[in-house]
Amino acid sequence: MTMNRKQFLQSVGMLGAGAATWGAWGDKALAGTIESHVEGLPGKMEKWQVKHVQRFNMSGYCAPKINTVRVGIIGTGNRGSHHAGTMIRVDSLEIKAAADVAPERFTRIKRKLAKSGHSPEYHTGEAEWKALCERDDLDLVLICTPTYMHAEMAVYAMEHGKHVITEVPAAVTVEECWDLVRTSERTKMHCMMMENYSFMPFHITTLNMAKQGFFGEIVHGDGAYNTSKMRNNFSKTMYWNMWWLRMYGARKGNIYPTHGMGPIAQMMNINRGDRFDFLVSVESKDFMMADKAKALAAKDGFYKEFAGMEYRGNMSSMLIRTKQGRTLNIQHDATSPSPHNLIHGVYGTKGSVLFDPAPPKICTGNHRWADKKTYDKLMEQYKPGVLKQFEQFRKGLGADLKSGHGGSDLINIWHIIDCLRNGLPLDQDVYDAAAFSAVVELSEWSVLNQSNSIKIPDFTAGSWKTNKPNMDINLENGGGTTKVLG
């Protein structure tokens, strides 16, 4: 017997008043797959293994240069407002419009933009994001809404002639990933998922080390987004409509995979010489969230609808094997009260690195972590051009240029705008967005099927074999001409 997520939730009585609170996006939010294992293992979900004929190869795609990049932001909550505050620090960028379903979510972005010289038009209402995409004065749409809205919004924006950058993950179902790929190829619009952790100083330096051959052959990577978000997820005000808590109550598998996986996948040249082949996923029981929801509901009626949910297990683990035989071990635990841990351990035939637990470490292949002096020397030796460029900016401006996530948020946005202005390929393309996001639903399928393996579709339709390595982190292709304003 096969049933989709919605049918399953109906069958266990979860689609009552609670589902209504998902609003018009209910079907999207609950779109994951439950394949019953009652009658044995179902097929390997043939529907996902689409025989895709590539219409146009978006890998390495150079769009026409844009002198001043005009931006519209959809979703002005925590992340959208934060990005707005970062964008005003980049030259030749104009924030022209912002859309949010809840007008009170404009307070923060308006505060960030006060006196910045940017005065966007604000669109508010459930469907006003479409009006934003339809405007003819935008080049780029930034999507910062709940994860299950990203793909539909991205497709609509590309259909209306806009490049898209989207928060992570870019999609929550495999079908949505295919929609992104087909639309980007047909419209020749960029669709980049902003995996900002790739731009953290240690991560981007280790990416440069991979490009320069420091690791020899990369064999394996451990990555994670392990950080307690219990307080945030149960907060009444932190996220719009409690959407994160609802996701934990509605899905299984790794619902937030990209911070641990993306930087390692880029070091392995995934979609450019290698690609994800298959994965298996296993998750612990939920030891914390249901208890917390019940305890809160006993005191506060607001939490009643969350008390009966069957939450995703606290620790999600996923193993991926690539076509070239490398492995990735990706965890997600946003409940246990342990310190923030990205792991970012990358192991090769000649050397290895490990970011968390601090301090970060490098091994040059002699069974020991290098001492501090050697570590500092190697970090200097492999410092990529982007970081050197930022040192110049810092000197010139006399400013520290700090930004969110270890400085990665500003570098990420600056490089996107710089590439668009210079007509260069973006750091990550639609195939990365699709491959890095498809594991959300695929890991869910595996968890629900006793951790059986599942194939990861080839979104590049075979072009991964010849696509050239990406991420011009040494500014070798003529970029680096956009100013940072401080």
Ligand SMILES: NC(=O)c1ccc[n+]([C@@H]2O[C@H](COP(=O)([O-])OP(=O)(O)OC[C@H]3O[C@@H](n4cnc5c(N)ncnc54)[C@H](O)[C@@H]3O)[C@@H](O)[C@H]2O)c1
């Ligand atoms: N890359 C990172 O480091 C990072 C960090 C945090 C969050 N995120 C991602 O950012 C995204 C947003 O997270 P957040 O913490 O800002 O959540 P949030 O709840 O603060 O913001 C979401 C916003 O979307 C708005 N929204 C909902 N429906 C809408 C619609 N139909 N039209 C327009 N706006 C609508 C909400 O009103 C809200 O303001 C998520 O995808 C999340 O995964 C990424």
